[in-house]
Amino acid sequence: VVTGTSTILIAGAGQLGSRYLQGLAACTTNLRIFVQDPDSYARATAISRWEEAGGSETDHVVTAHDGLEDIPRELDLAIVATTASVRPTATEQIADHADIQMWILEKVLAQSEIDLDRIVTAVDNPFSAWVNTWARTTPWYRQMRFHSGGGPVRFGIEGGFWGLACNSIHFLDLMAWWTNEDLISVDVSELNKELLPSKRLGNQEITGLLRASYSGGTTGQLSSEPPVNVGTEVGSDEPSRMWIARDTMLWDVTDPCSSTQGMATRTDGQRFQGRIELQSERTASLVDNLIDTGTCGLTDLETSVSQHRVFLRGLLDHWRIVTGEDIHQVPIT
Template sequence: MHKLLIIGAGQLGSRHLQGALLSTGRLNITVVDPSLEALSIAEDRSRQIEWGNKDSQICYKTVLPELQYFDVCIIATAANVRADVTKTLLVTQKNLVNHIIFEKVLFQRIDDYSTIQSLLKDLKIKSWVNCPRRIFPTYQELRSFLDLNMPIHMTVTGNSWGMACNSIHFIDLFTFLIGNTALQVGCIELDAGLIESKRAGNYEITGSIELTAGNHSLKIVCGQELDCCLEVKVENGNSIHLINEIDKSWLCNKGSDSERRAYTPLLQSQLTGSVVADLITSDQCQLTPLTESCAIHIPFINVVLDHISKQLGIQLDACLIT
C-alpha cells in the first residue's frame, strides 16, 4: 500500500483527495489541516465519489506527522505558509518524502524559492507544481499543431478571472507551448488600486503584463469589468487559435480554413489520481518540475510585489497573493 499525504484540506486539497481516491491503486492517505471544519468538508467530499480501490484508507489529522515515509505529498496550503509548512514537514518533523506536488502560487517571498529548492535538492526529493493546463487534451493537441521555427504570440484576455492568483497558470502554459522558461519582463501596465481577495490579507490586480522568451511573446490582460470572461489566443505563422475557456470552445483558423473544436478542461478531481499513479510507478509526471516553475514564478512575483507595494505605499517583503 502506497502512502499519500495531503496538507491542506480546503477547496483544492479536498479535490485532490477526491482525485486520489479515484485511483485504482491501494492508497493509505493522510489528510492534515488545523481546521476541523476543513477536515469535515474533505471527509464529506470523499464520500461523494466512488473509490477506485475500496481497500484504500484515509486518516484525518490536525497536526503534521513525524518520522514517517510518504511516496507522495501534496502541499495545498495557502501560499503565505507553504514554505514554512514544507520546512516543518521535512526538517522539524523529519518525515521522508519521495515526491512533492506544490500548489500555486508557490511562495510569496522571493527568498523562499532558493531556500526550498536547496532543501529539496539536499534531501533528493523530486518536486512538481500543479499547473495542470499542460495536461489538458486541448492544450496538448494545440502544442502538436505549433511550428516553433516561427514566433508564437499568445494573448490571454478577460475580466474577473483572478489575474494575480491565476496568471501563473497561463505563464506556465506559454512556456509549455514554446518549450522555454527563460522569460523576460516586457511592458507592464497595471491599473491603480487593488482588489481585496476572497482570502483575507491578499489582493487581486487588473491591467496587463507582457513577457517574452526569444522571439515568442505572451500578453496577459484582465479588465475591471465584473462579467467573467477568459479567452486564450495563440498566433503562429498563418494559424490563429482562439480558446474560450468560459464557453469551452476552440476555433482553429489556418489561412482561409476555419474549424471549431471543443475545449476540454479537466477538473482537479480528474487529475490527481493519474498524477499520483505516474509518480508511484515511474517517478515522473506531466506537471511542471519545481525548478522550471520557480524560474517562471520569480519574474511574475517580482512584478506583482512591486505593484502591490507601490499601491499600499510600503515596501513589502511578501507578495500578498495566493
C-alpha cells in the first residue's frame, strides 16, 4: 500500500503505452509519471494524448525521457508497454536501474522461453508482477462466468482475421481463469502453412485453427481466417463469435471483443449485453487498486509465464515447420 504521491514509469510510449498514460489522468491517487521511450515522436504523441485526456488539468505530474538516467531509483509501479522483442531487455534495464514495488507487463510477454526466464529473473518477485491479459477482469465476461459454473468446458473463438499469434493468449488465459485449470498444450497441426505480415512492423501473424487443452479436461479451438483482400493486415480485425459449452449449457457470444456492443446469449434464453473497455478506460481503476491494496485482478506473472511457455513452444514448432529453420524465437508481439 502506497501513501502520498505515487511514482510510475511507463516504458514504451507507442500505441498502448500512450493509452495507459491517458488512463492515468483519471487516477484518484496523486501521481508522478515518467514516460520513457527512445523515439521522440512516440514521446510527443504520448504527451499530446495525455493532454487530450485532460491530464494537464490534474494534479498529476508527467515528464518524458529518452532513457532511464533521470528516472528515480525507487518506483511504486513500472508499466512495460514495449514490443515483445525488446521487453526482456527493457525489464532487465529497469530492474537494474530502480527498486520496483510492482510491475504491469504487456503481452505477448516475450518471443522465446529463454526471454521468459530473463523477465522472471529481472522481476525477482513474480507475485508483485501482473500481465495485462485483461479478459479475466472484464465485467461482461465475469457476469457470464458467474452464471455458468466452472469447468470443464469446450470453447471456441472464430470469425475474422484477428491475429492468432498476437491475441490468442487473451482467450487462453480467460478460459484458464473461467475453469480454474492450467493450460497444458496447444496443437498447431491445423494452422495454415503461411506466415503473414503483422500490423506491427517486423512481426508475423498466422491463420488457421489452434487447439488448446487444459489440466481439468477443458478444450478449445481458436480459428482466424486469412484476409479476403491481398495486402490486408492480419490482426486488424476482431473475432466475430465466442462460444462456451458445458454439459447442456451453451453461451453464444457475438462480437466478443467489441468496444461498443456485443451480446451473450445462453441456451435458456438468458442474455447479457456488454463490451470490452478500452485500455484508456481500464487503467485508472487498475492502478488505483494496485496502489491501495498491492494487488489486482490481472494474471500474476508466474501463471502467465507458464501459459506463455506452452503457447510459445507450439508456435516455435509451427514456425520451424513452415520456415524449415531451427529458429529459437517467434517474431510476434
